[in-house]
Each structure stands twice: as structure tokens, then as C-alpha cells.
Amino acid sequence: MKDGLFGLYALQRFDLKIYETDEKIKALTAGEEAKKKYAAIKAKHAAIKAHLESVEKELRSNEEDVKALSTKAENAQKRVYDGSITTPKELASAEKEIIYLKDCIEKGENKIVELMEAQSRAETNFKAAEELLVKATKWAKAVIKKENDEREALKAEREKILAERAEYEAKVTDKALLAKYKSVWKRCVGGIAKIEGGRCEGCKTAVASFTAKEALESDHIVLCENCGRILLPVEENK
Numbered sequence: 162m163k164d165g166l167f168g169l170y171a172l173q174r175f176d177l178k179i180y181e182t183d184e185k186i187k188a189l190t191a192g193e194e195a196k197k198k199y200a201a202i203k204a205k206h207a208a209i210k211a212h213l214e215s216v217e218k219e220l221r222s223n224e225e226d227v228k229a230l231s232t233k234a235e236n237a238q239k240r241v242y243d244g245s246i247t248t249p250k251e252l253a254s255a256e257k258e259i260i261y262l263k264d265c266i267e268k269g270e271n272k273i274v275e276l277m278e279a280q281s282r283a284e285t286n287f288k289a290a291e292e293l294l295v296k297a298t299k300w301a302k303a304v305i306k307k308e309n310d311e312r313e314a315l316k317a318e319r320e321k322i323l324a325e326r327a328e329y330e331a332k333v334t335d336k337a338l339l340a341k342y343k344s345v346w347k348r349c350v351g352g353i354a355k356i357e358g359g360r361c362e363g364c365k366t367a368v369a370s371f372t373a374k375e376a377l378e379s380d381h382i383v384l385c386e387n388c389g390r391i392l393l394p395v396e397e398n399k
């Protein structure tokens with residue numbers, strides 16, 4: 162019985178290592194965080210690019226409008242001087258049109274100046290966003306790769322421990338004891354705990370002296386009254 166308990170305690174070393182490895186794998190979140198940060202930078206880059214394109218489009222459209230208005234104004238001007246206008250009414254109408262067109266051209270040109278300034282600002286922002294995106298791409302790739310390598314190494318380590326554990330478990334002869342140990346593991350980390358300094362190694366709660374005595378002297382399993390772990394009695398040197 163006592164030998165069985167020591168055997169279990171040795172088996173638990175493998176289980177604790179596997180548990181620790183699983184916790185380390187679970188704690189690997191830097192890659193996911195990097196992906197989120199990268200996605201945010203990419204979205205911002207796309208928004209800045211879209212803004213620049215819309216300013217450029219508006220600028221082109223205004224330039225075309227001003228060009229068309231200028232052609233119209235030149236044609237009206239020609240009509241005034243080339244003799245094609247014959248009546249004072251027609252002349253007045255043409256002059257009115259020219260004034261109106263010149264006003265539109267002036268407004269259009271002012272708008273073009275505004276848009277060129279906006280374009281320049283948008284280009285500066287876009288350049289910065291491009292540089293940031295290049296840096297973020299490199300950074301995120303590096304973080305993800307490093308974490309993947311760590312994860313793969315931990316998984317390989319886990320497989321190795323698992324294989325060693327299986328070999329060890331096969332040697333455990335008391336299958337009932339093994340089953341009990343496994344059922345305790347389902348509830349808490351560690352199925353078996355030493356009594357150390359009068360306390361349960363697992364939950365650190367004081368073990369009643371008669372319980373410790375029972376664990377040491379009896380031939381059946383004695384559980385910690387607090388956490389339910391199998392108690393491994395160790396004779397303490399006094």
C-alpha cells in the first residue's frame with residue numbers, strides 16, 4: 162500500500178509537469194494580441210487611403226468643372242467680339258453670362274486651392290500610415306513566429322513527458338488506487354499530497370494528528386479532509 166502511494170507520488174511528477182506545460186501553452190496570447198493590433202493598424206491605413214483617394218477624386222472633378230467653365234467663358238467672350246452678337250439684348254445676356262461664369266470659376270479655383278491643401282495633408286498622413294503598416298507587418302510576423310515556435314517546443318516537450326508517463330503508469334499495479342488518484346485529479350491539481358509539517362502539501366491545511374496517524378499506520382487510503390487529496394504519510398525526522 163505505502164509503496165503504491167509512493168509510486169503514485171512519482172507518477173504525479175509527470176502529471177504536474179504536463180499540467181504546467183498546458184498552463185504555459187494557455188498563457189501564450191501575445192500572437193493573438195499582435196494580430197488584433199495589426200488589424201487595427203491595417204484598418205486605420207485603409208481609412209487614411211480611402212480619404213486620400215476621395216480628396217483626389219474631388220480635386221479632379223473640380224479641376225474638370227473649372228476647365229469646362231473656362232471654355233464656356235472663352236466662347237462667350239469670343240461671341241462678344243467676333244460680331245456674332247447683333248442685338249443689345251443678346252450682348253447684355255452674354256455679358257451677364259460671362260460675369261456669372263467668372264464668379265463660378267473663382268469659386269471653383271478657391272475650392273481647388275482648399276482641396277490641394279487637403280490633398281497634401283492626406284498624402285503626409287498616408288505616407289506615415291504606410292510606414293507604420295510596414296513596421297507593424299514585420300513586428301506582428303515576428304511576434305507570431307516566436308510564439309508559434311514556443312508553442313511547438315512546449316507541445317514537443319508535452320509529448321515527451323506523456324510518453325515517459327505512459328511507461329511509468331503501465332508499471333503501477335494497484336489499478337484501484339490509480340483510479341482513485343485520477344478521480345481526485347479531475348477535481349483539483351494533484352491527486353496525492355504529502356503530509357508536510359502536519360499540513361497537507363496540496364491545500365496547506367493542517368491535518369488532524371489522528372488522521373496523520375491513520376495515514377501512517379493503516380492499510381487503506383486516507384484522504385485530506387479539506388481538499389480530498391490522497392494523503393501520503395511521511396515519517397518526519399524529529
Ligand SMILES: [Zn+2]
Binds near residue numbers: 387
Ligand atoms: Zn488537502
